[in-house]
Amino acid sequence: MRNVRGVCDDYLHNAESEKQVSHIAERSMNMPERPPPLRPRPVRAASPLAREFLLYCFLLVPLASELWMLPNGTPGDNPVKQVEADLGLWAFRFLLMTLAITPLRRYGRINLVRWRRVLGLLAFTYAFFHVFVFIVIDKKLAMNVVLHAVLTKYFLPFGIMAFLILMALAATSSRASMRVLGRKWRVLHRGIYIAACLVAVHYLLFFDGIRTEPVLYAALTLGLLAARFGGKHRQA
Numbered sequence: 001m002r003n004v005r006g007v008c009d010d011y012l013h014n015a016e017s018e019k020q021v022s023h024i025a026e027r028s029m030n031m032p033e034r035p036p037p038l039r040p041r042p043v044r045a046a047s048p049l050a051r052e053f054l055l056y057c058f059l060l061v062p063l064a065s066e067l068w069m070l071p072n073g074t075p076g077d078n079p080v081k082q083v084e085a086d087l088g089l090w091a092f093r094f095l096l097m098t099l100a101i102t103p104l105r106r107y108g109r110i111n112l113v114r115w116r117r118v119l120g121l122l123a124f125t126y127a128f129f130h131v132f133v134f135i136v137i138d139k140k141l142a143m144n145v146v147l148h149a150v151l152t153k154y155f156l157p158f159g160i161m162a163f164l165i166l167m168a169l170a171a172t173s174s175r176a177s178m179r180v181l182g183r184k185w186r187v188l189h190r191g192i193y194i195a196a197c198l199v200a201v202h203y204l205l206f207f208d209g210i211r212t213e214p215v216l217y218a219a220l221t222l223g224l225l226a227a228r229f230g231g232k233h234r235q236a
Protein backbone atom coordinates (compact mmCIF):
# COMPACT_ATOMS: atom_id res chain seq x y z
CA MET A 1 0.00 0.00 0.00
CA ARG A 2 2.78 2.30 1.05
CA ASN A 3 4.42 1.77 -2.36
CA VAL A 4 1.31 2.62 -4.36
CA ARG A 5 0.85 5.80 -2.36
CA GLY A 6 4.50 6.77 -2.78
CA VAL A 7 4.23 6.34 -6.54
CA CYS A 8 1.09 8.48 -6.63
CA ASP A 9 2.83 11.21 -4.58
CA ASP A 10 5.83 11.19 -6.90
CA TYR A 11 3.53 11.44 -9.91
CA LEU A 12 1.66 14.40 -8.46
CA HIS A 13 4.94 16.11 -7.50
CA ASN A 14 6.39 15.62 -10.99
CA ALA A 15 3.22 16.88 -12.60
CA GLU A 16 3.49 19.98 -10.43
CA SER A 17 7.10 20.64 -11.35
CA GLU A 18 6.35 20.06 -15.07
CA LYS A 19 3.64 22.71 -14.79
CA GLN A 20 6.16 25.07 -13.23
CA VAL A 21 8.72 24.41 -15.95
CA SER A 22 6.24 24.96 -18.74
CA HIS A 23 5.09 28.14 -16.99
CA ILE A 24 8.69 29.43 -16.76
CA ALA A 25 9.29 28.50 -20.42
CA GLU A 26 6.13 30.36 -21.48
CA ARG A 27 7.24 33.44 -19.53
CA SER A 28 10.70 33.38 -21.00
CA MET A 29 9.24 33.11 -24.53
CA ASN A 30 7.22 36.23 -23.92
CA MET A 31 10.26 38.13 -22.63
CA PRO A 32 11.90 40.51 -25.12
CA GLU A 33 15.01 38.96 -26.70
CA ARG A 34 18.28 39.96 -25.10
CA PRO A 35 20.60 41.78 -27.51
CA PRO A 36 23.67 39.70 -28.32
CA PRO A 37 26.76 40.71 -26.31
CA LEU A 38 28.84 43.38 -28.03
CA ARG A 39 31.98 41.93 -29.53
CA PRO A 40 34.67 44.03 -31.25
CA ARG A 41 34.34 43.67 -35.02
CA PRO A 42 37.21 41.71 -36.56
CA VAL A 43 39.49 44.07 -38.51
CA ARG A 44 39.49 42.92 -42.12
CA ALA A 45 42.86 43.09 -43.87
CA ALA A 46 42.72 44.63 -47.34
CA SER A 47 42.76 42.04 -50.12
CA PRO A 48 46.05 41.62 -52.03
CA LEU A 49 44.47 43.29 -55.07
CA ALA A 50 43.34 46.28 -52.97
CA ARG A 51 46.85 46.61 -51.50
CA GLU A 52 48.39 46.50 -54.97
CA PHE A 53 45.93 49.14 -56.13
CA LEU A 54 46.75 51.42 -53.18
CA LEU A 55 50.49 51.14 -53.81
CA TYR A 56 49.94 51.76 -57.53
CA CYS A 57 47.93 54.94 -56.81
CA PHE A 58 50.51 56.14 -54.26
CA LEU A 59 53.39 55.68 -56.71
CA LEU A 60 51.53 57.65 -59.36
CA VAL A 61 52.18 60.82 -57.35
CA PRO A 62 55.40 61.65 -59.30
CA LEU A 63 53.45 61.21 -62.54
CA ALA A 64 50.76 63.64 -61.35
CA SER A 65 53.36 66.20 -60.30
CA GLU A 66 55.18 65.85 -63.67
CA LEU A 67 51.95 66.28 -65.64
CA TRP A 68 51.07 69.28 -63.48
CA MET A 69 54.40 70.84 -64.49
CA LEU A 70 53.44 70.76 -68.19
CA PRO A 71 51.22 73.85 -68.16
CA ASN A 72 52.80 75.30 -65.00
CA GLY A 73 56.53 74.97 -65.76
CA THR A 74 58.87 77.84 -64.96
CA PRO A 75 58.95 80.32 -67.89
CA GLY A 76 62.20 80.08 -69.82
CA ASP A 77 62.45 76.32 -69.24
CA ASN A 78 61.33 73.74 -71.72
CA PRO A 79 58.84 71.95 -69.47
CA VAL A 80 57.74 69.55 -72.23
CA LYS A 81 61.29 68.22 -72.78
CA GLN A 82 61.88 68.13 -69.03
CA VAL A 83 58.70 66.15 -68.32
CA GLU A 84 59.41 63.81 -71.26
CA ALA A 85 62.87 63.03 -69.90
CA ASP A 86 61.70 62.73 -66.27
CA LEU A 87 58.95 60.27 -67.16
CA GLY A 88 61.40 58.15 -69.15
CA LEU A 89 63.70 58.07 -66.17
CA TRP A 90 60.88 57.12 -63.78
CA ALA A 91 59.88 54.30 -66.15
CA PHE A 92 63.45 53.01 -66.12
CA ARG A 93 63.62 53.22 -62.30
CA PHE A 94 60.44 51.16 -61.89
CA LEU A 95 61.75 48.65 -64.42
CA LEU A 96 64.95 48.25 -62.39
CA MET A 97 62.94 47.93 -59.15
CA THR A 98 60.95 45.12 -60.79
CA LEU A 99 64.19 43.39 -61.76
CA ALA A 100 65.56 43.80 -58.24
CA ILE A 101 62.81 41.67 -56.64
CA THR A 102 64.37 38.26 -57.38
CA PRO A 103 67.96 39.14 -56.31
CA LEU A 104 66.61 40.78 -53.14
CA ARG A 105 64.79 37.58 -52.21
CA ARG A 106 67.70 35.36 -53.18
CA TYR A 107 70.61 37.23 -51.63
CA GLY A 108 69.00 39.61 -49.13
CA ARG A 109 66.17 37.32 -47.95
CA ILE A 110 63.76 40.21 -48.48
CA ASN A 111 60.57 38.93 -50.05
CA LEU A 112 58.79 41.61 -52.06
CA VAL A 113 57.48 39.24 -54.73
CA ARG A 114 53.89 40.30 -54.13
CA TRP A 115 54.76 43.84 -55.30
CA ARG A 116 56.50 42.76 -58.53
CA ARG A 117 53.41 43.02 -60.72
CA VAL A 118 52.50 46.49 -59.51
CA LEU A 119 56.08 47.75 -60.06
CA GLY A 120 56.06 46.33 -63.59
CA LEU A 121 52.72 48.01 -64.28
CA LEU A 122 54.13 51.30 -62.98
CA ALA A 123 57.11 50.97 -65.35
CA PHE A 124 54.66 50.54 -68.23
CA THR A 125 52.43 53.44 -67.07
CA TYR A 126 55.36 55.87 -66.86
CA ALA A 127 56.70 54.64 -70.22
CA PHE A 128 53.23 55.17 -71.71
CA PHE A 129 53.11 58.80 -70.55
CA HIS A 130 56.74 59.32 -71.65
CA VAL A 131 55.72 58.26 -75.18
CA PHE A 132 52.42 60.17 -74.94
CA VAL A 133 54.19 63.43 -74.08
CA PHE A 134 56.68 62.87 -76.92
CA ILE A 135 54.08 62.13 -79.62
CA VAL A 136 51.06 64.17 -78.53
CA ILE A 137 52.51 67.20 -76.75
CA ASP A 138 56.05 67.54 -78.08
CA LYS A 139 55.42 66.54 -81.71
CA LYS A 140 51.72 67.55 -81.67
CA LEU A 141 50.68 64.30 -83.36
CA ALA A 142 52.58 65.21 -86.56
CA MET A 143 53.33 61.61 -87.51
CA ASN A 144 55.71 62.55 -90.32
CA VAL A 145 57.83 64.45 -87.77
CA VAL A 146 57.70 61.47 -85.38
CA LEU A 147 58.71 59.10 -88.20
CA HIS A 148 61.55 61.40 -89.20
CA ALA A 149 62.78 61.42 -85.59
CA VAL A 150 62.59 57.63 -85.38
CA LEU A 151 64.60 57.25 -88.59
CA THR A 152 67.27 59.79 -87.71
CA LYS A 153 67.78 59.36 -83.93
CA TYR A 154 69.46 56.05 -83.19
CA PHE A 155 68.24 55.87 -79.62
CA LEU A 156 64.53 55.89 -80.55
CA PRO A 157 64.13 52.39 -82.13
CA PHE A 158 65.55 50.87 -78.91
CA GLY A 159 62.92 52.72 -76.87
CA ILE A 160 60.15 51.64 -79.23
CA MET A 161 61.15 47.95 -79.00
CA ALA A 162 61.30 48.19 -75.20
CA PHE A 163 57.91 49.87 -75.12
CA LEU A 164 56.31 47.13 -77.25
CA ILE A 165 57.67 44.47 -74.89
CA LEU A 166 56.42 46.34 -71.81
CA MET A 167 53.01 46.68 -73.44
CA ALA A 168 52.82 42.90 -74.05
CA LEU A 169 53.86 42.23 -70.44
CA ALA A 170 51.33 44.69 -69.01
CA ALA A 171 48.56 43.19 -71.18
CA THR A 172 49.29 39.70 -69.82
CA SER A 173 50.00 40.66 -66.21
CA SER A 174 46.68 39.38 -64.81
CA ARG A 175 46.36 36.08 -62.97
CA ALA A 176 43.87 34.95 -65.61
CA SER A 177 46.52 35.40 -68.36
CA MET A 178 48.97 33.51 -66.16
CA ARG A 179 46.55 30.57 -65.97
CA VAL A 180 45.71 30.64 -69.67
CA LEU A 181 49.33 30.91 -70.89
CA GLY A 182 50.79 28.44 -68.37
CA ARG A 183 54.50 27.82 -69.06
CA LYS A 184 54.47 30.27 -71.98
CA TRP A 185 53.71 33.06 -69.49
CA ARG A 186 57.08 32.62 -67.78
CA VAL A 187 58.92 32.62 -71.08
CA LEU A 188 57.04 35.73 -72.25
CA HIS A 189 57.69 37.58 -69.01
CA ARG A 190 61.43 36.97 -69.29
CA GLY A 191 61.07 39.65 -71.97
CA ILE A 192 61.49 42.15 -69.14
CA TYR A 193 65.27 41.48 -69.21
CA ILE A 194 65.42 42.25 -72.93
CA ALA A 195 63.32 45.39 -72.37
CA ALA A 196 65.68 46.58 -69.63
CA CYS A 197 68.73 46.12 -71.90
CA LEU A 198 66.98 48.00 -74.72
CA VAL A 199 66.13 50.88 -72.38
CA ALA A 200 69.71 51.02 -71.11
CA VAL A 201 70.90 51.39 -74.74
CA HIS A 202 68.12 53.95 -75.45
CA TYR A 203 69.35 56.03 -72.51
CA LEU A 204 73.09 55.64 -73.34
CA LEU A 205 72.60 56.67 -76.99
CA PHE A 206 70.34 59.60 -76.15
CA PHE A 207 73.39 61.70 -75.21
CA ASP A 208 76.27 62.56 -77.51
CA GLY A 209 79.31 61.17 -75.76
CA ILE A 210 79.51 59.38 -72.44
CA ARG A 211 77.59 60.64 -69.40
CA THR A 212 77.80 59.30 -65.87
CA GLU A 213 74.07 58.75 -65.19
CA PRO A 214 73.22 56.51 -68.15
CA VAL A 215 76.42 54.52 -67.55
CA LEU A 216 75.41 53.96 -63.92
CA TYR A 217 71.91 52.86 -64.95
CA ALA A 218 73.38 50.49 -67.58
CA ALA A 219 75.77 49.03 -64.98
CA LEU A 220 72.87 48.52 -62.56
CA THR A 221 70.88 46.77 -65.29
CA LEU A 222 73.79 44.42 -66.04
CA GLY A 223 74.34 43.81 -62.32
CA LEU A 224 70.69 42.84 -61.82
CA LEU A 225 70.80 40.55 -64.85
CA ALA A 226 73.96 38.88 -63.53
CA ALA A 227 72.31 38.42 -60.12
CA ARG A 228 69.29 36.86 -61.81
CA PHE A 229 71.03 34.54 -64.27
CA GLY A 230 74.45 34.04 -62.72
CA GLY A 231 75.41 31.63 -59.95
CA LYS A 232 73.80 28.29 -59.02
CA HIS A 233 70.22 29.59 -58.72
CA ARG A 234 68.53 29.71 -62.07
CA GLN A 235 64.90 29.50 -61.08
CA ALA A 236 62.79 32.65 -60.45
Ligand code: HEM
Nearest residue numbers: 081084085088089091092127131134159160162163199203
Ligand atom coordinates in the same frame (compact mmCIF):
# COMPACT_ATOMS: atom_id res chain seq x y z
C1 HEM B 1 57.96 54.32 -78.18
C2 HEM B 1 58.92 54.29 -77.26
C3 HEM B 1 59.76 55.46 -76.83
C4 HEM B 1 59.97 56.69 -77.41
C5 HEM B 1 59.38 57.22 -78.69
C6 HEM B 1 60.87 57.43 -76.56
C7 HEM B 1 61.30 58.70 -76.77
C8 HEM B 1 62.26 59.36 -76.05
C9 HEM B 1 62.75 60.68 -76.32
C10 HEM B 1 62.28 61.57 -77.44
C11 HEM B 1 63.68 60.96 -75.41
C12 HEM B 1 64.49 62.26 -75.29
C13 HEM B 1 63.78 63.18 -74.33
C14 HEM B 1 64.37 64.57 -74.38
O1 HEM B 1 64.57 65.09 -75.46
O2 HEM B 1 64.61 65.14 -73.30
C15 HEM B 1 63.81 59.83 -74.55
C16 HEM B 1 64.65 59.74 -73.50
C17 HEM B 1 64.58 58.74 -72.57
N1 HEM B 1 63.75 57.66 -72.57
FE1 HEM B 1 62.48 57.15 -74.03
N2 HEM B 1 61.20 56.65 -75.49
C18 HEM B 1 60.53 55.46 -75.62
C19 HEM B 1 60.55 54.40 -74.75
C20 HEM B 1 61.15 54.45 -73.55
C21 HEM B 1 60.99 53.46 -72.54
C22 HEM B 1 60.14 52.20 -72.67
C23 HEM B 1 61.74 53.86 -71.47
C24 HEM B 1 61.92 53.25 -70.13
C25 HEM B 1 61.26 52.21 -69.66
C26 HEM B 1 62.40 55.09 -71.85
C27 HEM B 1 63.28 55.78 -71.06
C28 HEM B 1 63.95 56.92 -71.45
C29 HEM B 1 65.01 57.55 -70.68
C30 HEM B 1 65.56 57.05 -69.35
C31 HEM B 1 65.41 58.69 -71.37
C32 HEM B 1 66.50 59.70 -70.97
C33 HEM B 1 65.86 60.74 -70.06
C34 HEM B 1 66.85 61.77 -69.55
O3 HEM B 1 67.28 62.61 -70.31
O4 HEM B 1 67.19 61.75 -68.37
N3 HEM B 1 62.00 55.43 -73.10
N4 HEM B 1 62.93 58.86 -74.96
